[in-house]
């Protein structure tokens with residue numbers, strides 16, 4: 001099968017490289033020539049574990065990148081993996097998707113064979129049918145459901161483990177409203193995975209598929225916020241929230257995953273998707289109280305971390321180390337990282353900030369050029385009056401000597417990676 005993928009961000013590049021690995025011929029389309037050149041030279045344009053080896057094997061060969069949308073006409077199926085940023089009110093901005101749909105429509109206008117367009121990006125329910133399909137129809141002069149198909153196939157990839165998540169998914173959600181040709185083509189695309197792992201393929205409507213993606217992320221984000229709320233109560237009473245989480249996680253109605261309390265969630269997905277679905281609900285006259293509370297709890301966590309630091313150090317004029325800048329380990333992505341409000345809060349307190357992250361420092365330097373960046377965690381801690389742990393990089397778990405070398409060690413741990421004086425939702429060791 002010949003697959004095209006429009007958009008070479010973290011989702012687009014990952015699925016393109018993985019489709020090639022499944023044996024498909026793949027064409028990636030992106031407007032950015034540097035990204036296109038990188039892929040054709042066998043280099044992944046983004047930092048994602050496991051991606052480099054795949055792009056180096058397939059890039060420029062079984063996986064070819066181009067800036068030319070016309071290449072889509074020679075493929076059997078096109079995945080739209082373009083960004084859906086948010087407006088100021090939280091609602092999603094589909095303008096990039098709309099422009100992409102228009103270009104895809106134009107590219108297939110003269111194609112005689114059936115073509116399938118698959119919406120991979122996260123869009124609010126109704127977008128595919130009400131917005132993208134009419135654009136595809138008018139740009140191609142064709143009729144959806146007859147000359148070409150439109151399906152929704154959300155992704156559940158996590159940054160940092162996107163390749164593994166793609167290769168061994170929990171489920172594949174396919175929204176076609178029962179369109180047999182669309183289903184058959186998607187079945188062919190995913191056949192190698194389904195056969196190998198016996199993955200459940202969940203067939204549903206397009207709107208349902210769109211909503212499943214939001215519900216999945218809303219649920220996970222709320223689960224973390226709920227354990228953070230419980231963790232905050234635990235902290236008030238000297239209860240270890242991690243022991244509580246471990247025990248409740250044994251109840252398989254709750255489950256052990258996504259129960260790590262701490263400084264909260266960040267990234268490009270949970271904040272954007274919760275905001276979008278909240279706004280979409282409000283547009284329909286419904287106030288989604290649980291989701292609003294999940295966001296509110298999350299927004300408060302960084303300040304709680306700093307309040308704990310305040311209990312031990314007056315940060316004004318003091319050197320404070322920020323350990324971890326990426327929104328989670330395994331990525332250099334700092335979008336909505338909890339390190340951002342933490343750094344802002346420390347600046348308001350007048351602290352002299354020295355930050356360290358194994359991969360995300362240069363990204364953060366673009367956002368906060370005025371603070372100091374250390375080459376190692378040890379260098380960041382050297383001479384610091386206090387430290388906060390914001391990202392759970394494994395290497396922070398082995399810093400005992402470096403912490404002990406601090407004059408009066410105060411370490412506030414936002415991720416329970418170290419057993420130190422203050423954990424945001426647990427009591428640390430005092431020494």
Ligand code: UGA
Pocket residue numbers: 122155156157158159160217220224257258259260261262263264265266267268269270273327328
């Ligand atoms: C999330 C979802 O997990 C993916 O299924 C989804 O495909 C993706 O969004 C998306 O919509 O594209 P991602 O944002 O890459 O993936 O990262 P997660 O591993 O879900 O972590 C999100 C945040 O929650 C991180 O800041 C992490 O530190 C935090 N988190 C996670 C906790 O604070 N506690 C936990 O127990 C788990």
